[in-house]
Amino acid sequence: xxxxxxxGVAKTFLSGGREIKAVDGVDLELGEGEVATIVGPSGSGxxxxxxxxxxxxxxxxxxxxxxxxGVLGFVFQEPRLLxxxxxxxxVALGLGSRKAERAGAGRVREIIELLxxxxxxxxxxxxxxxxxxxxxxxxxxxxxxPDLLLMDEPFSALDAPLRRxxxxxxxxxxxxxxTSLAFVTHxxxxxxxxxxxxxxxxxxxxxxDEPIALARPRDPRSRAFMASLDSLARALGGGARTRNLGSxxxxxxxxxxx
Amino acid sequence: MSEAIRPLPARRRSRWTxxxxxxxxxxxWQAASGVGWTNAYLLPSPLRIARALVLxxxxxxxxxxxxxxxxxxxxxxxxxxxxxxPTAVLVSFAPGLxxxxxxxxxxxxxxxxxxxxxxxxxxxxxxxxxxxxxxVLSSFFPIFMGTITGLGNVDPRLIEMGRSxxxxxxxxxxxxxxxESVPSVANGLRLGLGYSxxxxxxxxxxxxxxxxxxxxxxxxxxxxxxxxxxxxxxxxALGILLDRAAFAxxxxxxxxxxxxxxxxx
Numbered sequence: 001x002x003x004x005x006x007x008g009v010a011k012t013f014l015s016g017g018r019e020i021k022a023v024d025g026v027d028l029e030l031g032e033g034e035v036a037t038i039v040g041p042s043g044s045g046x047x048x049x050x051x052x053x054x055x056x057x058x059x060x061x062x063x064x065x066x067x068x069x070g071v072l073g074f075v076f077q078e079p080r081l082l083x084x085x086x087x088x089x090x091v092a093l094g095l096g097s098r099k100a101e102r103a104g105a106g107r108v109r110e111i112i113e114l115l116x117x118x119x120x121x122x123x124x125x126x127x128x129x130x131x132x133x134x135x136x137x138x139x140x141x142x143x144x145x146p147d148l149l150l151m152d153e154p155f156s157a158l159d160a161p162l163r164r165x166x167x168x169x170x171x172x173x174x175x176x177x178x179t180s181l182a183f184v185t186h187x188x189x190x191x192x193x194x195x196x197x198x199x200x201x202x203x204x205x206x207x208x209d210e211p212i213a214l215a216r217p218r219d220p221r222s223r224a225f226m227a228s229l230d231s232l233a234r235a236l237g238g239g240a241r242t243r244n245l246g247s248x249x250x251x252x253x254x255x256x257x258x
Numbered sequence: 259m260s261e262a263i264r265p266l267p268a269r270r271r272s273r274w275t276x277x278x279x280x281x282x283x284x285x286x287w288q289a290a291s292g293v294g295w296t297n298a299y300l301l302p303s304p305l306r307i308a309r310a311l312v313l314x315x316x317x318x319x320x321x322x323x324x325x326x327x328x329x330x331x332x333x334x335x336x337x338x339x340x341x342x343x344p345t346a347v348l349v350s351f352a353p354g355l356x357x358x359x360x361x362x363x364x365x366x367x368x369x370x371x372x373x374x375x376x377x378x379x380x381x382x383x384x385x386x387x388x389x390x391x392x393x394v395l396s397s398f399f400p401i402f403m404g405t406i407t408g409l410g411n412v413d414p415r416l417i418e419m420g421r422s423x424x425x426x427x428x429x430x431x432x433x434x435x436x437x438e439s440v441p442s443v444a445n446g447l448r449l450g451l452g453y454s455x456x457x458x459x460x461x462x463x464x465x466x467x468x469x470x471x472x473x474x475x476x477x478x479x480x481x482x483x484x485x486x487x488x489x490x491x492x493x494x495a496l497g498i499l500l501d502r503a504a505f506a507x508x509x510x511x512x513x514x515x516x517x518x519x520x521x522x523x
Contacts, residue, residue: 054422074422080415084437084514093433096424126517140423 003070003148003180004030004053009062010204011048022048024204025062030148033178037185037195045204046184050074050150053182070147073140075154079133081125087136088112088121094140104143111139114173131162138166142173149181156185167194171216188236189220192228200236208235302484307491310484319473324492326468327458330386334393334461335454339447342398346405351431356406363402371395372460379464389461396457397450404446408439441515444508451504455497470496 006028013020023045030036040046051057052064054074066072073094081090092101092108101108112121115135125133134154141149155163167190174181185191191198192212200208218225284304290296291303298306314320349356371392382388412435420430462471470493477485509516 056418056421076415076419076422078415080413080419082416082434082437083517084440084512094423097429124514124517126514 003032003034003067004028004182005063005065005067006049006053007063007065009049009052009059009064011045011052011057011059021204023052023059026201026204026206028199028206028209030180030182032147032180034197035174035181035183035195036197036199037183037191038199038201039185039188039191040201042186044201046186046201047152048204049201050152050182050184054150066148068147071144073142073144073146073149075134075137075141075149075151077153077156079125079130079137081128081133081136081140083125086122086124087117087128087139090125090136091117091139091143094143096144107143107145111143114142115139115169131158131166134158134166135169138170145177146179149179151181151183153184153186155190156187163190170194188229188232192225192232193218193220198232200232299481299483302487306484307487310482310488311491314485314488320488320492323468323470323473323489324496326466326472327462327470327493328496330389330393330461330469331451331454331458334390334457335397335451337390338394338397338401338450338454341394342401342446342450343405343443346402346409347431347436350406350409363399367399367403371457375460375464384465388464389466392461392464393454393457397454400449400453401443401446404449405439405443408442408446409435411442412438440512444512444515448501448504448508451500452497455493455500458493 006026009023009026009028010021011023013022022043026045026049028049038046038049048057052059053066054072055064056074082093085093088108091111092104095101095104095108112118115138117132117135117139120128120132125136128136134157138154141151155166158166171194173179181194183191183194185194192214195212197209197211199206212228214224214228220226220229287296287301288304291298291301291306296303311320349359374395375388375392378388378391382391416434416438417430420434425433458469459471459474462469463475466472470489474486474489474493477483477489
């Protein structure tokens with residue numbers, strides 16, 4: 001049974017007196033434990049779709065539903081930590097209420113340990129590096145043990161090695177749970193590395209939605225991975241570019257105004 | 259070989275420099291008084307002022323006036339906080355209230371509190387109430403503006419984060435907006451405290467029989483210019499002490515507000 005269900009979701013924004021269709025009638029279902037990566041160029045509606053799924057944005061038409069009243073966790077592109085709280089306080093914030101925070105002290109410690117933040121438990125956000133801060137944001141989303149995790153380019157501001165480490169940590173955490181994940185990224189390598197399924201958005205519409213048939217653990221330098229990457233890039237037309245980052249490779253979708 | 263002398267940390271060096279500058283000015287002032295460059299009735303020598311201070315400290319006069327002034331500032335400032343903070347929260351959150359009240363608040367913000375002294379005497383009499391009202395009026399706006407600015411400048415992305423973890427409006431206010439606005443509120447409180455201390459002399463001009471403002475005015479009537487200066491110095495010194503104490507307290511209570519980001523990732 002689908003955990004997240006989006007039916008005919010549409011959203012239009014007004015910009016400079018012009019109507020821009022950010023999301024244009026998207027149908028999408030995400031099953032239990034499914035890991036879907038959503039890719040598309042800037043302005044293709046990825047973030048808007050995720051925000052609608054999270055209830056942060058109301059669709060103009062269509063429906064977004066989290067089945068069975070499950071718990072939802074959201075990780076933004078930036079950590080969005082409260083400067084007045086320590087790492088522990090910021091993670092506990094995800095529990096939603098004071099009462100839950102008091103009851104969930106053990107759970108907070110468990111998540112802090114799981115994410116390797118034990119040494120920084122009492123540190124404030126101003127004392128954390130970008131990678132550590134994003135890990136705290138992930139902890140805030142995981143602390144309620146969400147049924148559905150929505151992540152909006154959470155690692156895009158980090159350098160390649162750190163990004164790979166956090167991707168591996170995320171996959172490790174997901175492997176022990178039945179959490180469904182919708183992961184927005186503009187990096188095709190990241191999309192293929194993390195997802196079991198890739199959804200391509202263009203101009204607010206789903207133009208491709210298919211499973212990723214790669215065994216785990218995945219090696220982005222393997223022939224099979226490269227072949228999938230090239231196939232995905234070809235399917236996207238001329239809108240992809242590659243960059244060499246040391247021994248690693250990153251393939252971004254080129255920005256377009258769609 | 260002897261160890262190289264390490265330079266003192268910048269802060270300690272600047273403190274020594276400040277102390278040296280003050281001592282230099284005092285020495286020059288004393289020397290100028292000694293050779294008769296200054297009129298002793300207009301500008302007494304530092305030693306004469308120090309003698310007046312020591313005398314007032316010895317006979318308990320200084321402590322009595324400082325305590326009376328301190329009590330007035332403490333009460334007036336507390337009243338100002340109790341009024342300004344909730345008003346600012348209300349204005350920030352009640353839709354449209356801010357724009358309705360804005361002309362009125364701007365009007366009052368631009369009136370020097372001393373100009374209201376006659377009205378305050380008419381309304382509150384010549385007792386403590388009018389003095390407290392003057393201190394409240396002086397410190398209300400810095401606290402109010404600090405709170406309004408702090409609440410208005412909370413990063414909307416943090417509010418959205420609150421919504422993403424299921425916070426209600428009330429919880430967003432209590433858990434995100436108020437804590438995040440604390441540095442600006444603390445700045446307003448610090449400014450307000452300084453303003454209430456500055457309003458003190460004005461407040462104690464209203465038929466007071468104690469307080470540093472009264473002590474200065476009384477000394478002026480008695481042609482005791484050394485006591486006038488002793489009173490001025492006491493107000494200034496206590497102002498510095500209060501400001502430093504407020505800063506130290508905020509560093510202790512709000513350590514995160516004094517942290518500068520060490521990372522730019």
